[in-house]
Amino acid sequence: xxxxxxxxxxxxxxxxxxxxxxxxxxxxxxxxxxxxxxxxxxxxxxxxxxxxxxxxxxxxxxxxxxxxxxxxxxxxxxxxxxxxxxxxxxxxxxxxxxxxxxxxxxxxxxxxxxxxxxxxxxxxxxxxxxxxxxxxxxxxxxxxxxxxxxxxxxxxxxxxxxxxxxxxxxxxxxxxxxxxx
Ligand SMILES: Nc1nc2c(ncn2[C@@H]2O[C@H](COP(=O)(O)OP(=O)(O)OP(=O)(O)O)[C@@H](O)[C@H]2O)c(=O)[nH]1
Ligand SMILES: [Mg+2]
Numbered sequence: 001x002x003x004x005x006x007x008x009x010x011x012x013x014x015x016x017x018x019x020x021x022x023x024x025x026x027x028x029x030x031x032x033x034x035x036x037x038x039x040x041x042x043x044x045x046x047x048x049x050x051x052x053x054x055x056x057x058x059x060x061x062x063x064x065x066x067x068x069x070x071x072x073x074x075x076x077x078x079x080x081x082x083x084x085x086x087x088x089x090x091x092x093x094x095x096x097x098x099x100x101x102x103x104x105x106x107x108x109x110x111x112x113x114x115x116x117x118x119x120x121x122x123x124x125x126x127x128x129x130x131x132x133x134x135x136x137x138x139x140x141x142x143x144x145x146x147x148x149x150x151x152x153x154x155x156x157x158x159x160x161x162x163x164x165x166x167x168x169x170x171x172x173x174x175x176x177x178x179x180x181x
Pocket of ligand 1: 019021023024025026027028042043044050072073074075131132133134164165166167168
């Protein structure tokens with residue numbers, strides 16, 4: 001696959017965004033790069049906006065300050081099933097993975113998290129982002145943190161959890177400093 005070859009060759013740092021359709025990956029990429037990455041990612045009104053399955057050559061990465069940002073399509077769809085990530089996505093060639101969750105945790109999210117942990121073999125930094133945080137109360141956050149810890153074993157894997165709102169900007173500075181952007 002072309003992406004794998006490209007990432008293997010590139011000496012710059014690489015940060016990938018992975019999550020369900022509409023989780024807010026492309027919006028987060030734009031925020032983290034202060035709206036300046038090139039090319040700009042497409043932000044959707046609905047889901048499946050970032051698409052690697054069409055016949056056209058997809059945009060594999062977005063550049064900002066010498067870092068490659070890889071904005072993956074939402075997983076667990078007909079066009080981008082989990083197995084396509086298992087087979088083709090070069091997890092081992094990225095330096096950091098931002099795993100974005102929006103709402104309820106699905107079995108496919110647990111499967112994807114396991115895949116990330118297995119494939120990246122702890123060589124990359126993994127951060128769990130809970131998006132749409134502007135709607136969450138303190139209580140919500142506490143129970144989500146507990147649920148994430150149980151389902152994803154964040155402590156065991158040393159994965160940080162960050163609440164982010166792309167709408168209000170919450171969590172962006174924290175994530176930038178964690179990822180050294
Ligand atoms: N309120 C709110 N809306 C958000 C947030 N993040 C993203 N959105 C909106 O959610 C929609 C989808 O956002 P995208 O960034 O395109 O989501 P994506 O994960 O890249 O989606 P795909 O590429 O289709 O997988 C857009 O209308 C965004 O404006 C957030 O934190 N809060
Ligand atoms: Mg997208």
